[in-house]
Amino acid sequence: MRVLLLGGTSEASQMAKALSQAAVNSVFSYAGRTNAPVPQPLPTRVGGFGGVAGLAAYLRREAITHVIDATHPFAAGMSRNAYAACTQTATPLIRLERPAWQAQSGDDWTFVPTLEDTVAALPDEPARVFLAIGKQHIGLFATKPQHHYLLRLVDVPVGDLPLPYTAVVIARGPFDVAQDLALLQDHEITHIVAKNAGGRGAEAKLTAARQLGLPVILADRPALPGQNIAADIGAVMAWLGHDQVALRGV
Numbered sequence: 225m226r227v228l229l230l231g232g233t234s235e236a237s238q239m240a241k242a243l244s245q246a247a248v249n250s251v252f253s254y255a256g257r258t259n260a261p262v263p264q265p266l267p268t269r270v271g272g273f274g275g276v277a278g279l280a281a282y283l284r285r286e287a288i289t290h291v292i293d294a295t296h297p298f299a300a301g302m303s304r305n306a307y308a309a310c311t312q313t314a315t316p317l318i319r320l321e322r323p324a325w326q327a328q329s330g331d332d333w334t335f336v337p338t339l340e341d342t343v344a345a346l347p348d349e350p351a352r353v354f355l356a357i358g359k360q361h362i363g364l365f366a367t368k369p370q371h372h373y374l375l376r377l378v379d380v381p382v383g384d385l386p387l388p389y390t391a392v393v394i395a396r397g398p399f400d401v402a403q404d405l406a407l408l409q410d411h412e413i414t415h416i417v418a419k420n421a422g423g424r425g426a427e428a429k430l431t432a433a434r435q436l437g438l439p440v441i442l443a444d445r446p447a448l449p450g451q452n453i454a455a456d457i458g459a460v461m462a463w464l465g466h467d468q469v470a471l472r473g474v
């Protein structure tokens with residue numbers, strides 16, 4: 225058995241820990257988006273594979289027997305490529321997928337189908353928006369330049385931002401509620417825009433928004449191919465035939 229773990233999320237890091245503890249021969253893969261990715265307890269490679277063909281070639285060359293897709297729910301390109309390359313090479317694939325966030329009492333959430341739709345859901349009058357979507361798609365909001373945007377990024381941005389009024393906070397999750405309450409209050413935030421990523425690492429902003437009565441605009445996840453989905457690390461380990469392993473601290 226040789227496992228390829230597609231990472232870039234805190235769940236992937238937990239998965240890596242479980243594989244390492246169970247001594248499963250595995251390689252961890254990062255896209256290479258951040259300057260200093262979190263070190264993993266597994267041999268790690270960094271960078272794209274070169275599309276479906278590149279990934280299929282990698283799977284063959286490295287004699288990969290199982291692929292675990294633990295990428296972010298919005299990393300749809302990688303998930304689609306993994307599905308296509310695994311189908312082509314008949315490599316078993318499982319997606320570790322955290323449940324989407326559900327609104328609860330006290331929430332003022334607007335769900336929109338895509339990230340692009342979040343822009344139109346913002347008001348026209350100037351607002352103070354926490355744009356909790358990473359750096360990749362902030363250009364979408366250039367059509368609403370009247371707002372003040374708070375960005376929380378992993379790395380200091382290089383070059384000019386496409387938005388005229390911004391504040392940038394450099395931080396890496398997981399985040400806690402006290403920290404996010406302070407952030408929203410210090411920046412006098414009136415609206416939050418986020419991806420419905422699910423999971424615990426980025427959930428604190430939603431709890432903080434609930435406590436402050438702030439509206440949240442949430443983009444739904446993209447649809448992904450494949451039916452073999454695990455909700456937690458134990459289910460992935462069972463799929464690998466390692467269900468007897470005690471997952472210490474995972």
Ligand SMILES: NC(=O)c1ccc[n+]([C@@H]2O[C@H](COP(=O)([O-])OP(=O)(O)OC[C@H]3O[C@@H](n4cnc5c(N)ncnc54)[C@H](OP(=O)(O)O)[C@@H]3O)[C@@H](O)[C@H]2O)c1
Pocket residue numbers: 230231232233253254255256257270271272273274275276278279294295296298299300301302303305357358419
């Ligand atoms: N999208 C988000 O909101 C988000 C949030 C937190 C973390 N992340 C993590 O950041 C990474 C990039 O996200 P994205 O939205 O830019 O992905 P994406 O659009 O789905 O992927 C674009 C390309 O990046 C490469 N890539 C992505 N993940 C990779 C991985 N784990 N290992 C090797 N190559 C990878 C692949 O290049 P090739 O085609 O050349 O193979 C892929 O086709 C993902 O690994 C994801 O887990 C994403």
